[in-house]
Amino acid sequence: MSDLEKFRSETRAWLEANCPPDMRLPLEDDDDRFWGGRKAKFKSDGQRLWFERMSARGWIVPEWPKEYGGGGLSREEGKILRGEMRKLGCRSPLDSFGIWMLGPALLKYGTEAQKREYLPQIARGEIRWCQGYSEPNSGSDLASLATRAEDKSDHFLVNGQKIWTSYADKADWIFCLVRTDSAAPKHLGISFVLFDMKTPGVSTKPILLISGMSPFCETFFDDVRVPKANVVGELNKGWEVAKYLLTHEREMISAIGLGAGRPLGQIAADSLGTEDGVLADACLRADIARLEIDTLAFQLALERTGDLLKAKQASPAISSMLKYYGAELNKRRHELLMSAGGSDALEWESERSRRGEQARAWLRTKGNSIEGGTGEVQLNVVAKRILELPGA
Numbered sequence: 240m241s242d243l244e245k246f247r248s249e250t251r252a253w254l255e256a257n258c259p260p261d262m263r264l265p266l267e268d269d270d271d272r273f274w275g276g277r278k279a280k281f282k283s284d285g286q287r288l289w290f291e292r293m294s295a296r297g298w299i300v301p302e303w304p305k306e307y308g309g310g311g312l313s314r315e316e317g318k319i320l321r322g323e324m325r326k327l328g329c330r331s332p333l334d335s336f337g338i339w340m341l342g343p344a345l346l347k348y349g350t351e352a353q354k355r356e357y358l359p360q361i362a363r364g365e366i367r368w369c370q371g372y373s374e375p376n377s378g379s380d381l382a383s384l385a386t387r388a389e390d391k392s393d394h395f396l397v398n399g400q401k402i403w404t405s406y407a408d409k410a411d412w413i414f415c416l417v418r419t420d421s422a423a424p425k426h427l428g429i430s431f432v433l434f435d436m437k438t439p440g441v442s443t444k445p446i447l448l449i450s451g452m453s454p455f456c457e458t459f460f461d462d463v464r465v466p467k468a469n470v471v472g473e474l475n476k477g478w479e480v481a482k483y484l485l486t487h488e489r490e491m492i493s494a495i496g497l498g499a500g501r502p503l504g505q506i507a508a509d510s511l512g513t514e515d516g517v518l519a520d521a522c523l524r525a526d527i528a529r530l531e532i533d534t535l536a537f538q539l540a541l542e543r544t545g546d547l548l549k550a551k552q553a554s555p556a557i558s559s560m561l562k563y564y565g566a567e568l569n570k571r572r573h574e575l576l577m578s579a580g581g582s583d584a585l586e587w588e589s590e591r592s593r594r595g596e597q598a599r600a601w602l603r604t605k606g607n608s609i610e611g612g613t614g615e616v617q618l619n620v621v622a623k624r625i626l627e628l629p630g631a
């Protein structure tokens with residue numbers, strides 16, 4: 240047996256023995272996710288056990304180096320672990336912007352002191368992070384951002400406003416883009432800083448969405464003191480860090496294209512019933528089959544591009560292609576779920592619809608093609624940096 244095959248069989252046996260049964264069930268709603276942080280509470284004993292067991296092995300961040308709280312697995316071993324978890328239906332033990340976005344940026348641009356300070360905290364789920372990029376007048380044109388950080392010799396004084404800051408009211412710390420040189424061309428005067436959301440002068444105000452939920456906020460900074468040691472990367476070169484982080488954010492968002500929860504065909508069969516074991520509506524059957532095949536192909540594309548990126552054989556811009564396609568797949572999946580649910584799927588408040596869970600989730604997918612950069616902007620990036628189209 241090769242080393243990797245041995246690793247696979249040991250991993251499978253360990254997961255079977257250690258992943259609690261309730262952590263192998265599809266997520267029912269967003270509350271089933273564990274986000275960690277100072278205010279975190281486990282929803283069940285199973286969720287706590289699963290987090291603690293994975294944490295003890297370093298498998299919350301399996302491919303990070305061991306000295307920063309990771310599992311030290313190779314890319315191949317990481318793929319095997321993810322594949323075996325998928326087969327058993329294991330939930331993610333921790334969802335975290337720290338893992339998906341900040342961690343990779345710190346591994347590349349952080350000082351040794353920053354890596355030793357923040358990465359193990361992320362791996363232990365102790366700090367919940369939010370992302371302070373967008374501003375009321377700077378979304379797609381992010382580099383025009385206006386939040387200022389004034390040099391006060393031993394610290395920065397930050398003033399300004401961010402918007403659409405996901406979970407800012409629940410987060411402990413923020414990774415934030417600030418302008419540190421107003422005279423320089425817009426991309427060259429930005430720095431990437433980290434600070435505690437409890438710092439005096441930071442406040443948040445939730446924004447209510449079309450889905451009736453409020454997962455994000457306006458975030459205000461009023462004379463916020465930020466230590467100079469909290470700049471990641473070089474002063475005024477935060478745009479480089481920001482772009483690198485965005486490639487990871489886009490890869491993370493693209494994974495929503497894989498879907499989660501029960502198979503679509505099963506949901507449709509439960510809702511509409513079957514004739515001779517199949518859905519009566521041939522068009523719906525064909526749409527579901529097409530989506531499932533596209534999803535499988537996309538899963539392979541994600542694995543392959545992950546390998547290519549790791550081997551530095553693909554343009555980082557490929558994350559824009561994946562993000563675009565993943566967002567579209569997820570929107571298609573939810574359109575089909577709505578079709579399969581018939582008029583029941585439109586219920587908004589009733590108990591049997593779990594307070595309109597399906598309709599709210601469908602509305603939430605509309606944001607997939609906005610968050611992390613809009614679909615139009617991703618297509619621009621693909622045209623320019625991958626296809627190198629003339630005039631793009």
Ligand SMILES: Cc1cc2nc3c(=O)[nH]c(=O)nc-3n(C[C@H](O)[C@H](O)[C@H](O)COP(=O)(O)OP(=O)(O)OC[C@H]3O[C@@H](n4cnc5c(N)ncnc54)[C@H](O)[C@@H]3O)c2cc1C
Pocket residue numbers: 369370371372373374375377378379380401402403404405406455606607609610611612613614615616619
């Ligand atoms: C669910 C969700 C979560 C989010 N979470 C966060 C977060 O945690 N932190 C954070 O900082 N931000 C977050 N955002 C904000 C997100 O990054 C911005 O909404 C996004 O970058 C677009 O910016 P904007 O809303 O200002 O739209 P605009 O930039 O004003 O765009 C408006 C429209 O113009 C189009 N457009 C703009 N420029 C071009 C162009 N050059 N070519 C073609 N079309 C163009 C866009 O595609 C869009 O359709 C989140 C957004 C959503 C929906």
